[in-house]
Amino acid sequence: MADHLRKYETLFTLTPQRMRMIVEAFKEYLELGLEKPKQTVPMIPTFVFGWPSGEEKGDYLAVDLGGTNLRVCLVTLQGDGKFEITQSKYRLTEEQKQEDGQKLFDFCAESLKSFIDNSLMESGQMKDGQKLPLGFTFSYPCSQQRIDHGILIRWTKGFGAANTEGEDVAAMFHSTLEKYQLPVELTALINDTTGTLIASHYVNPQTKIACIFGTGCNAAYMEHVKDIPKMKELNIDENADMAINCEWGAFDSDEHEHLPRTKYDIIVDETSNKPGEQAFEKLISGRYLGEILRLVICELIDEGVLFLGQNTYKLENPYAFDTAFLSLMESDPTDELLMIIGIFSHFFAVETTLAERQFFRALAKLIGRRAARLSACGIAAIVSKMGYLDEGCSVGADGSLYNKYPGFADRIHEGLVDIFGERGRNITTYHAEDGSGVGSAIIAAMTKKRKDAGIHPDL
Numbered sequence: 001m002a003d004h005l006r007k008y009e010t011l012f013t014l015t016p017q018r019m020r021m022i023v024e025a026f027k028e029y030l031e032l033g034l035e036k037p038k039q040t041v042p043m044i045p046t047f048v049f050g051w052p053s054g055e056e057k058g059d060y061l062a063v064d065l066g067g068t069n070l071r072v073c074l075v076t077l078q079g080d081g082k083f084e085i086t087q088s089k090y091r092l093t094e095e096q097k098q099e100d101g102q103k104l105f106d107f108c109a110e111s112l113k114s115f116i117d118n119s120l121m122e123s124g125q126m127k128d129g130q131k132l133p134l135g136f137t138f139s140y141p142c143s144q145q146r147i148d149h150g151i152l153i154r155w156t157k158g159f160g161a162a163n164t165e166g167e168d169v170a171a172m173f174h175s176t177l178e179k180y181q182l183p184v185e186l187t188a189l190i191n192d193t194t195g196t197l198i199a200s201h202y203v204n205p206q207t208k209i210a211c212i213f214g215t216g217c218n219a220a221y222m223e224h225v226k227d228i229p230k231m232k233e234l235n236i237d238e239n240a241d242m243a244i245n246c247e248w249g250a251f252d253s254d255e256h257e258h259l260p261r262t263k264y265d266i267i268v269d270e271t272s273n274k275p276g277e278q279a280f281e282k283l284i285s286g287r288y289l290g291e292i293l294r295l296v297i298c299e300l301i302d303e304g305v306l307f308l309g310q311n312t313y314k315l316e317n318p319y320a321f322d323t324a325f326l327s328l329m330e331s332d333p334t335d336e337l338l339m340i341i342g343i344f345s346h347f348f349a350v351e352t353t354l355a356e357r358q359f360f361r362a363l364a365k366l367i368g369r370r371a372a373r374l375s376a377c378g379i380a381a382i383v384s385k386m387g388y389l390d391e392g393c394s395v396g397a398d399g400s401l402y403n404k405y406p407g408f409a410d411r412i413h414e415g416l417v418d419i420f421g422e423r424g425r426n427i428t429t430y431h432a433e434d435g436s437g438v439g440s441a442i443i444a445a446m447t448k449k450r451k452d453a454g455i456h457p458d459l
């Protein structure tokens with residue numbers, strides 16, 4: 001197995017020099033996205049103006065349509081960076097992700113209705129006749145002309161619901177809310193990264209960037225309006241700041257010039273429901289890492305290197321190898337690698353030798369490490385563009401990969417040092433606040449305050 005491993009080491013290892021080249025290219029894409037509309041990395045202005053004060057207060061509802069779950073929450077902001085949250089979570093089925101978009105929004109509204117009726121009204125947290133502001137966290141790329149509007153550019157993370165791309169999803173959700181006569185006012189459409197940026201700053205004002213490393217991957221940061229040329233005609237005060245949802249998962253999707261894609265990455269792309277899209281995300285996010293490893297294993301099965309004489313059909317199903325297995329394999333504490341024995345025998349009905357298990361663990365490490373180092377490249381591009389390196393900054397990060405994959409954060413930090421040298425230590429990531437719930441509530445509060453003060457009430 002050692003010879004094979006060497007081959008994969010060469011394919012999946014990113015040298016510091018290569019990382020620096022990626023960062024330089026990435027910076028150009030970020031600039032281009034701010035300059036003109038409809039660029040590969042769209043750099044979406046969110047109409048979230050500046051940082052929260054920390055004093056935002058009140059009750060807010062949030063609906064969070066993520067890559068895996070739907071969550072509905074009541075958030076009570078208590079000021080002084082404090083809050084309370086009550087929530088319910090529902091797992092999305094594969095049909096819901098692929099059926100008609102309006103049906104998906106109906107499910108969101110039905111879930112919100114049952115949360116309000118059965119949970120909030122019952123407990124007295126909401127009263128008859130009361131109407132609450134609602135933030136809708138919709139974590140897919142949407143181009144926004146104002147805060148309660150968003151045209152879905154493309155589905156990501158394996159979603160494919162029909163009649164939604166190119167539509168205003170805020171308007172679609174709004175009409176569903178009216179149909180169910182829910183006592184809410186849709187105040188803002190929010191990306192999870194923007195919510196995370198604002199929620200993290202609410203409790204840790206050192207935060208300047210937020211990232212999600214979960215089923216999908218993306219980042220948001222605060223930009224000076226004067227440095228967003230494509231927004232010039234809106235005549236917004238040049239001294240204002242606005243959060244930008246980068247949608248960096250699309251980096252290098254058109255040119256395929258900068259990212260070190262292997263043949264396994266190309267297969268993942270070509271067999272996905274969105275070939276040619278989200279090139280960066282497909283090398284990093286939790287939706288794809290397990291599949292990359294499965295493709296390597298399948299190649300070795302075909303070459304007669306692995307599982308000779310065993311029935312391997314279960315391994316041959318696309319997406320059968322969950323990214324959570326990579327986490328488990330990397331964290332297996334036993335010399336015999338008992339966890340890995342369990343994964344292969346229980347889920348795939350094959351037996352493994354110790355040498356094979358060591359090989360699988362090493363492979364998981366290569367794929368997980370590459371994902372973290374590429375993530376570092378994205379963070380470094382924003383840091384370098386904004387000039388945050390010397391003063392340093394905190395990066396609020398969330399998502400299953402960041403929270404559960406062993407060593408993911410350390411590998412990002414190592415990557416930042418490889419890119420920037422010792423000064424890379426000035427940039428640290430930390431586990432962020434719940435952006436999709438708390439962040440959405442703070443943004444709803446900030447938006448109400450801004451509009452009440454007559455600042456761009458139409459945006």
Ligand code: BGC
Nearest residue numbers: 139140141156212216217218
């Ligand atoms: C979406 C982003 C989102 C990210 C993390 C990506 O697939 O395009 O909007 O922020 O996933 O959830």
